[in-house]
Amino acid sequence: MSIDKKCQGCGVKLQTSDITKLGYVLDMNHDLCKDCFNLKHYHKVKDGIDTASMPVIEENALVVYVLSVNHISERLKYRLDRHFYGSEFILVINHIDTLEQSVNLNRMIHKLREETNRLQMKWLDIVPVSAKTGKYVNELIETLAYFQRNRNIYLVGYQNSGKSTLFQKIAQTNNIDVSVLAGKKPGLTQDLFDIPFGTKKLFDTPGIYLEGSIAEYYPFEIYKDLIVEQKIKPTIFQLNESQSVIIGAQAIFSFLKGGFKGISFHFNKSVSLHRTKYENAYELFDKHKGSLFKPYNETHTYVKQTFKLNQDTKYEITISDIGVIHIKGDAIIEMYYLKGLRLTLTESLY
Structure with missing residues (x-):
């Protein structure tokens, strides 16, 4: 009799048959797959990138597009309004803690609005945050509550955009325990995670693959030190x-x-x-x-x-x-x- 069980760290279906594939555990008594166990306890990850595509979500949802400052040049690679029919969108600019204090966030948001208006795209709101430090996360939670309108909310974004860290921070702020793991390796999240939010749920989704990542050229122990994740003095x-x-x-x-x-x-x-x-x-x-x-x-x-x-x-x-x-x-x-x-x-x- 097979047991259908998912890893509590990444969401992948657990299996005992092939150690080289995702979801491997010695036995089904484990809650974390081998890769998540190594990440959580030894800070080790398996090299390689999951080339996940756009996640599938329900129609008429509230979609939160989490965009890292590191990926802001790729902000228009996908027209989300053409992928998620009938949904409405909030743009979250993450990792603002890596920017210099002199950066004018209001100017950045104004330019983003001008750009998307020219393309006839619409954001319900644009919210800068630092999921790592928690800066403006309370303001984001208030924005989500205001625009939820009895809908499920989905965090969507590129791999390494900080979605899972933001998911953790929102859960923590609302006094909810979650097991989803986050880190510098692209594509850690393999399936949906959810927490109660307002009248419905807030979902964390697998990251969208963005080709050309530095992780495609070096093993984790090297590229983890190259990725920008802290404030940079230019x-x-x-x-x-x-x-x-x-x-x-x-x-x-x-x-x-x-x-x-x-x-x-x-x-x-x-x-x-x-x-x-x-x-x-x-x-x-x-x-x-x-x-x-x-x-x-x-x-x-x-x-x-x-x-x-x-x-x-x-x-x-x-x-x-x-x-x-x-x-x-x-x-x-x-x-x-x-x-x-x-x-x-x-x-x-x-």
């Missing part, structure tokens, strides 16, 4: 034309034309930043990759791309989950980076 380089900044072994930023500019690099201290002349950059990188410039894997390949930036526009270049470069046009820049690594160039929101 490094500002005053660059002349034909100067480059080597960003670990992940990328080279080259400032080809544009006079003399101050350019800010928002990366954590685990990512080395090295300024050099453009004419020396690639030779220097090849000579020292794996030693001065790391982490490096000799199987990785790189691609090169050139961008022309318009005058009087402030841009942000987002390199996967590991950092952001802010630069104001008029300029021509060149990016050399890991092939397949997510790199986006957008107008800056802050």
